[in-house]
Amino acid sequence: MVSTKPKEIALLFGTFVIAICGLVYELLEGTISSYLLGDSIYHFSLVIGLFMSSMGIGAWLSRFIDERLERAFVLLQMSIALVGGFSAFVLFYAFAYIHNYQAFLYLITILLGAMLGIEIPLIIRILKESFSLKSNISNVFTLDYIGALFAALLFPLVLVPQLGLMQTSFLFGLLNLFVGFMAWSIFRAILGYRYLIVMVFIATILVAGLLKSDKLIGTIENKLYQHDIIYSEQTPYQKLIVTASRGRVQFYINGAIQFDSIDEYRYHESLVHPVMSSSISHENILIIGGGDGMALREVLKYSDVGRVTLVDLDPSITRLFSRHELLSKLNHHSFDSDKVQVINQDAWKFIEDNQELYDVIIIDLPDPNNLSIGRLYSETFYRLISDHLSKAGAMVTQSTSPLFSHKAFWCIEETISNASLITTPYHTYIPSFGEWGFVLATHQKMGIGEIDSSLNLRYLDDRVVKQMQLFPKDIAKVEVESNRLSTHKLIYYYDKGWDEWYDN
Known part of the structure; x- marks a missing residue:
């Protein structure tokens, strides 16, 4: 012994x-x-x-x-x-x-x-x-x-x-x-x-x-995704997957699709150009999220853009989409522009510490399916955004599906309204996502401006923009509570809505 x-x-x-x-x-x-x-x-x-x-x-x-x-x-x-x-x-x-x-x-x-x-x-x-x-x-x-x-x-x-x-x-x-x-x-x-x-x-x-x-994990993940996996990384924040087949590329975060190259132009044109047309100046622009550079690509189509600050928490995403040959082509190498500054930081912390005013603020975050993301859809956060939006400026956020998560969409709109901003909700159809919604907001009532026809967009024009602001009865506005940090009602609405369509 x-x-x-x-x-x-x-x-x-x-x-x-x-x-x-x-x-x-x-x-x-x-x-x-x-x-x-x-x-x-x-x-x-x-x-x-x-x-x-x-x-x-x-x-x-x-x-x-x-x-x-x-x-x-x-x-x-x-x-x-x-x-x-x-x-x-x-x-x-x-x-x-x-x-x-x-x-x-x-x-x-x-x-x-x-x-x-x-x-x-x-x-x-x-x-x-x-x-x-x-x-x-x-x-x-x-x-x-x-x-x-x-x-x-x-x-x-x-x-x-x-x-x-x-x-x-x-x-x-x-x-x-x-x-x-x-x-x-x-x-x-x-x-x-x-x-x-x-x-x-x-x-x-x-x-x-x-x-x-x-x-082993590669074999199992290939079973979970429609196309072959060409890139996989577990970052400190999330799991990144990129699949590709016959020139078609799909990007996933934690298993949820972020874009499909076959139709991502519909999403990113709808996200970016209504808000760009609603702001008089494009001198100072802030993008929160959007680490794939697709929204940035659309912003840089405007010759009068002064500078763009892109804030994304995960450096692995911005690094991937700025250096990977195939993926950087999709965003037209937008990260290489001298007008662009990338900051890898928590969006809340960045806004809280920042003193600048922005002419356009574009929020392209994942859906609010957990507390860490949900707080960036809260009244408190939108009040911080409002404080950093110039008087004649405009902001927009992707706002999940008004069909699949009806109350969650209108909760986001209500929350932004309660942050003393004037909202313009709109929606469009994106094959990869289904019916998808956005909320544009300004300090002054002005509506969505005319789309610049010289940009030669693939999807968006003034006629489409007018249609996007019409909501059929099944996705029309409903009474909901605002999303506050003390209640996190948005996550409840979001989960309940999606569970009705796709019960896990």
């Missing part, structure tokens, strides 16, 4: 490691569910609730392990290594091929939670001869909580951007197995070598999964 002190140190270190692993598995399941299904609040809440309650069940079940605690602990680590290590692969596979994702999510969450709930009581009981009860409990829970903090920082800052979700899953399965091996080394005199053989087998398949993660 190993002397007492190394045994204690090893098992306490194991407590620290398994605490990290436990929280990482929890974060993995919540992140994968949000990526695949959307509605991050619901899925993170569901995973945390299931996980914690399952840990409670596991802690209760630990009382039935009366003897051979060391054997139970090693077997537990091997089981967690398998379930946790393959959890990301199983969830992605279930979504792409089996179409019963939530059943597998519940199963994996409950299994992992229960097994992790057994761990701490087992360690305390194994160490009971080495410490007094109060020291034992204090030592174990201190390391457990510190490990959780370490995992909470490690996951978003290192693991997701550097490894991705599937590689992280396999890696932490190996870490759990390492704890099992460490425990086996301490107690090998009473456990024997058969456990080592099993651990070598588990380690082999986990290492194989780790090494083949890129190929």
Whole structure:
């Protein structure tokens, strides 16, 4: 037997490691569910609730392990290594091929939670001869909580951007197995070598999964997308996917399509040119979002543009669309213009710290399907926008679908109105998206100006603009609440609207 002190140190270190692993598995399941299904609040809440309650069940079940605690602990680590290590692969596979994702999510969450709930009581009981009860409990829970903090920082800052979700899953399965091996080394005199053989087998398949993660995730993602994936990146903020086929390019963020090159001109012409025609001056222009450079391309068609500031949180997007040969062609190499300044910063922080007035403000953000995006559709944010909009200037925001998410569209319009701006809502049909809406706003009542015919636009002209401002009865204005930071009604309207059409 190993002397007492190394045994204690090893098992306490194991407590620290398994605490990290436990929280990482929890974060993995919540992140994968949000990526695949959307509605991050619901899925993170569901995973945390299931996980914690399952840990409670596991802690209760630990009382039935009366003897051979060391054997139970090693077997537990091997089981967690398998379930946790393959959890990301199983969830992605279930979504792409089996179409019963939530059943597998519940199963994996409950299994992992229960097994992790057994761990701490087992360690305390194994160490009971080495410490007094109060020291034992204090030592174990201190390391457990510190490990959780370490995992909470490690996951978003290192693991997701550097490894991705599937590689992280396999890696932490190996870490759990390492704890099992460490425990086996301490107690090998009473456990024997058969456990080592099993651990070598588990380690082999986990290492194989780790090494083949890129190929596995590529195969699964190709199943999820219509065309071949030519670019894939997990940034600290989101998952970027670019697909292409026969010259047709599609861009996705977290699985949601951002544009299709076959019809993106309809969206970007509708977003940009009504607001440009509504502002007297084009000297100073702000674009919030729009990191693909397509809105920027439309803005730069105006010869009197002085300068354009494009603010996008994720530098990976602006870098991709400024350097990638195929993608930069789509935006006509707009990032190369001397008139353009790119700032990779949170839009709220930028607006809050900025003192400039802008003649045109174009907001091209993803749909408000989570709190971090939803706050950029709030009254408070639009008041900040209003403060930075020149007296004769105009702003516009994409405003989701007035058909698929009827109340969400009118909630955005109501919210902007409550920010002391005069709104002009309009909509158009974009094949890739369906019926899509926008809200233009000004300080003075002026309406949408005439479209410059010399721009030779592919879709937009004055006749189309007039039609865009007409709303049929099924998408006409309805009574809704404004979107405030204290209520976040927009996310509720948005989720409810889309769920009626596409129930997950």
